Amino acid sequence: MKLADKYKQVRLQTTTFCNHLNIEDYAIQVVLFASPPKWHLAHTTWFFETFILKKYVADYTEFNSDFNFLFNSYYNNVGNRILQANRGNMSRPSTNEIFEYRAYVDAKMIAFLKNLSDEKIIDLVTLGLNHEEQHQELLVTDVKYMFGHNPIFPVFNTDYNLVKDKNTDTKxxxxxxxxxxxxxxxxxxxxxxxxxxxxxxxxxxxxxxxxxxxxxxxxxxxxxxxxxxxxxxxxxxxxxxxxxxxxxxxxxxxxxxxxxxxxxxxxxxxxxxxxxxxxxxxxxxxxxxxxxxxxxxxxxxxxxxxxxxxxxxxxxxxxxxxxxxxxxxxxxxxxxxxxxxxxxxxxxxxxxxxxxxxxxxxxxxxxxxxxxxxxxxxxxxx
The missing domain is CATH 3.90.1580.10 (paralog of FGE (formylglycine-generating enzyme))
Incomplete structure (x- = not known):
């Protein structure tokens, strides 16, 4: 699979999971270790903007200068960041703006990847895709923690009972x-x-x-x-x-x-x-x-x-x-x-x-x- 196609596939998988959320769900942080869905969407986008586009695209224009502070997770080399406990304290930027951010970065990344041949940069993009796949799993577990501590135990999706599997071999x-x-x-x-x-x-x-x-x-x-x-x-x-x-x-x-x-x-x-x-x-x-x-x-x-x-x-x-x-x-x-x-x-x-x-x-x-x-x-x- 071409790298640009792989990029589009991974990014789509992330947003497809979020299709089952209501707008009110995106900003909630129930506990320190579980980040809001909105933050995951922005942070995984920030990774590509920070480590690829801002570094290797000469005419790249940053989407929002505040986002490096808001969506850096733990990279001290990249600059200051909000405390992890404050990731759920952001009603702004809006969820819609985060999706606009993803679309903006995706368009720039897909154009950049079309003619990319530098193996070092390809390795960095591959790291970014694996990083996003890690956050896809964190999205599932963080959303479950959020819903699992809601007093009415809401249904996220009827197909998402992920704990029903059984052993197939007892040797x-x-x-x-x-x-x-x-x-x-x-x-x-x-x-x-x-x-x-x-x-x-x-x-x-x-x-x-x-x-x-x-x-x-x-x-x-x-x-x-x-x-x-x-x-x-x-x-x-x-x-x-x-x-x-x-x-x-x-x-x-x-x-x-x-x-x-x-x-x-x-x-x-x-x-x-x-x-x-x-x-x-x-x-x-x-x-x-x-x-x-x-x-x-x-x-x-x-x-x-x-x-x-x-x-x-x-x-x-x-x-x-x-x-x-x-x-x-x-x-x-x-x-x-x-x-x-x-x-x-x-x-x-x-x-x-x-x-x-x-x-x-x-x-x-x-x-x-x-x-x-x-x-x-x-x-x-x-």
Whole structure:
């Protein structure tokens, strides 16, 4: 596919999802980590304007000089920005103006891409498209958080019950001890945090080819696990008690039956469906309860070719740290991954909200261990 066609496809996918929103939905920020839809639409556009058009198009006229301040996310090299907590405090610029911004930048980008041959710039555009695909997933999860905390649990779209999928294979996979190569190989796109192919030694281990189900987790809950400090890491136990956590995110007991909020509305919990929306502390406590453990990210990567994966982001027992020979790019692009290698845990795989073909077996996702608004799940090892 030509780069201009790929650009148009990715940008259309973002706006198509938003077609199900009402105008009032675009500016709402329910919580610090979940940005308003309007901000996602503008920020992904700002990326192309800032890193491509303003840098490589000599006669480019900036759409709005305030937008660099409003829609820069965390790139200190690019200038000052609003606080993340204030992304939902903007009734202006209007949503209509944000769509005008997207149309303006898209027209300039498509014209620029038609005759583009510089491999360095092509790589930067490709990074921007993958960046937008990340925000497509964040749009899904942020909108779900917004609607899931609305007291009437509104339906976003009847086709968006994304937590109904089930395991297709329940076998266990045995991996022998040995020295294995870790990291991305090949010339196709990957992020810088996947590079630096290196060897690791793994002891022999067993890993489940299935993910933990809702029914499995109900047993965990009914055993009194959320009040059993013996199962929890110390910081996890503090998190449970400080926030009075009793269930996975979006779960509600109504007339004696468990229900969960989905983007298709409130639904009864299907005990055979795959568990979703738990954090690292909950995943670790469940593994402790089962007298098993979470796999390391290296174990997961080596087993990936034999695993049925892609339905949930899977917590690993690995901290998000640089690979050997990891090197940050100079300037703003170097802020993309490396500066977050602290106090995060690695998740592997992909989820039902991940853009098609966006992930790969070497992909290293990372979140704070308290966070659970993504479509996260549990795979056990021993």
């Amino acid at each position: 266990n996979i045995q991996i022998p001890a040995g020295i294995y190569e870790i990291g991305h190989q090949g010339k196709d796109f990957c992020y810088d945090n996947e590079l630096g192919v290196h060897k690791v030694y793994l002891n022999d281990f067993e890993i489940d080819n299935h993910l933990v189900t809702n029914g499995d987790f109900i047993e965990f809950m009914e055993s009194g696990a959320y009040s059993n400090f013996n199962l929890w890491l110390d910081e996890g136990w503090t998190w449970v008690n400080k926030n009075n956590i009793k269930t996975p995110l979006y779960w509600h007991k109504i007339d004696g039956e468990w229900h969960s909020y989905t983007l298709a509305g409130l639904k009864k919990v299907d005990e055979d469906a795959i568990l979703s929306h738990i954090n690292y502390y909950e995943a670790n406590a469940f593994a402790e309860w089962k007298r098993m453990r979470l796999p390391t990210e290296f174990e997961w990567e080596i087993a990936a070719s034999q695993l049925d994966w892609g339905k949930r982001w899977e917590w690993t027992n690995s901290a998000y740290l640089p690979y050997p020979k990891f090197k940050k790019e100079n300037g703003a692009v170097g802020e993309y991954n490396g500066k977050f290698m602290s106090n995060k845990m690695v998740l592997r795989g992909a989820s039902v909200a991940t853009s098609q073909k966006h992930s790969r077996s070497t992909y290293r996702n990372f979140f704070n261990p308290t966070e659970r608004w993504q479509f996260t799940g549990i795979r056990l090892a021993k």
